[in-house]
Amino acid sequence: MRISFLLHNGYHIGGTIRTTFTLAQELAARHEVEIVSVFRHRDAPILDVPEGVTLRHLVDLRRKSPGYDGGHPDFARPAKVFPRGDGRWKQYSALTDARIGDHLRAVEADVVVGTRPGLNVHLAKEARPGGPVLVGQEHLILDGHTYRLRREIGHQYALLDALTTVTEADARAYRNRLRLPGVRIDAVPNSVPAPSVPPADPAAKVVVAAGRLIPVKRYDVLIDAFAEVAAARPDWKLRIYGTGDASDNLRKALARQIERRGLGEHVFLMGTANPMEPEWAKGSIAAVTSQRESFGMTIVEAMRCGLPVVSTDCPHGPREIIEDGVDGRLVPVDDVPAIAGALLALIDDDGLREKAARAARTSSERFDPARIATRHEEIWTELVTRGHAGRAHGRLGDALHRAAGGVIDAGYSLKARIGRLVRRFR
Template sequence: MRISFLLHNGYHYGGTIRTTFTLAEELATRHEVEIVTVFRHRDRPALGLPAGVTLRHLVDLRTDSPGYDGDHPDFHRPAEVFPRGDGRWRQYSALTDTRIGEYLRGVEADVLVATRPGLVVHLARQARRGPVLVGQEHLTLAGHGYRLRRDIGHEYRLLDAVTTVTEVDARAYRRLGLTGVRIESVPNSVPAPTLPPADPAARTVVAAGRLTRVKRYDVLIDAFAEVAADHPDWKLRIYGSGDAIQDVGGELARRIEERGLGGRAFLMGSVTPMEPEWVKGSIAVVTSQRESFGMTIVEAMRSGLAVVSTDCPHGPREIIEDGVDGRLVPVDDVAAVTEALRGLVEDDELRAKTARAALASSERFDPVRIAARHEALWTELVGKGASRRTHARGRAWLHHRVGVGVDAVYALKARAGRLVRGTRGRFRTRFR
């Protein structure tokens, strides 16, 4: 198969980029794979180029590049095809509308995969008939605002498939009633470790992720302080950076001092890759109020750590089997985190047993296995032929000919469905 991924910015770093690169690299061992990034702001990808994968960009933001697009007049005009409900809308423009449209019209692929809701909506609105269209949800449906959820409910009907990273989120998408659209949950993948597993005898607790309030590292610090009072040889390392406006890092540093943890709890900053840091510990802790999946949980398990995680929406319960390969505890409950952490700290045999189980169970997230699940779905859809899309380009034609914005077309569709249905045939005839 020829597979093309559409990504926001493949030259940056983040969970969606990392998991897309991992999937693309595995698929490239058997298929022709490219990643098309809307934006390019640096010379080389922060995460490196996946082996066997072609990477190309649509809009160049490098000011020292001969192809710099920041001075293009359309770069400063607002986007009308990319949906306003997507939080990245202000980064998009009339230029990105045009460039993405040109890419979608000219790409030769069997499968087109868009990796964030705004790009999925854009894909549905402008893609030509023929390739299988797939929307990947790397966050959660419930986490999007009303305007974007409305766009999803309308435009995703033109897709062939939607994949989510958890079954809970797949059920939410199925409740939208996207008739004829395959909705499957396929978790993110994490490559096999390149280092030996962590030593269960290590006296270090590790946590990793952005320093934001939703991660509730304050709960972790308070829980660790209770355990460290009886086990002063244990240390806590928290990896990640945060938002300077919120200054969560500063708040956490003050909390560490207030709890008397100086020299035992450390804010380590961002580190890439994390694998060498995971294996320095024996226990990983996740105290988030919510997760779209839980990549750090899988990463820690693959490195052979026992994991304590809050039982937050959506991912942890689909990753951890409580009491077997980790512990699940209530959200925002310092006492529960303390108890679970203490149980692993004080029982060397339990900690080692849990770590072994985590290492074994996490193999189901290996890229080979995850890629095979995507592959099976896409192969089936390609075998069924062209998708059911009939009027996406009709909306684009209406905008071009009479100046009606896409959102205005939505209003027509919602308030005068009979009229829009009556004009669909003309759109279809014009664009066959």
């Protein structure tokens, strides 16, 4: 198959970029694969381009580049195709609308894969009979989107051939809350490669946490919990890795919290590490205290390195990754005593910690890229083979979908809306 991924910015770093590169690398052994990045802001991508995969861009943001697009008159005009509800809308423009549209109309591929809602909407709006199979990927969660974006998803996604989510819980949300006739909805988790470092030493007296420095990760709760750990086991340390958009203020707040709690010799803000594998391997327990997770890539990464994970049982990912009491622990969200107790249970029992570490390595093998790529291949092959029989083409069919199922939390009766639409299209 010829497979084309459409990515926001393949020259940056982040979970969606990393998992797309990992999947593309695995697929490239058997298929023709390209990654099309809407934006390019640097000469070389931060992550290595997978062997056998082509990476190209549509809009050049490098000021010193001969192809710099920042001065194009359409670059300053707001996007109309890319939906306002998508959190990246301000970065898009009339220029990106045109470039993405031109690309999708000309792309020679069997399967085109969008990797965020705004790009999935573009795919849907360019759906055409005889065109490539269109697959939208959801790397976040339906409930995490704004009402405005959920309405746009409801309007447009019926013209996709398939939608994949990273958890079964989110797949159920899409099936139950949206009516997308003919759209295949499957849960396919993100993949994480086998680590290139030896497994972590269960005897290491280090707890590791990693992720963007954003409020939803609740590192403040983790620091409070570790204050209880340090009081009982002062020889243990906590290392927190990560930066993020507008993270400087949060980092300063966390640093003040560490100082206020007298944890300067116990808790360390480590900044970014790339690759992260060697840092996971220096610990023996991982901690995740998020209020919500769309999946939980860091959980899988830690488990693959041999760390049992103490995680909040937040929507949606952790409970689909961790088997509570076997390869980690699930605790209530924002519950400082529960987090501290779960950490201490593993810290105080060397045998339990070692057993959980072995279980974590074994159970996390189900997220190996080869297994995940095979699942995507099965879905896409079936769709390519059947053609587009399930896609809701046609103005009336599309309009009826929008009235009957696409609009979320509609404000007037379904019967009246359908009647008006049928009269309009007679």
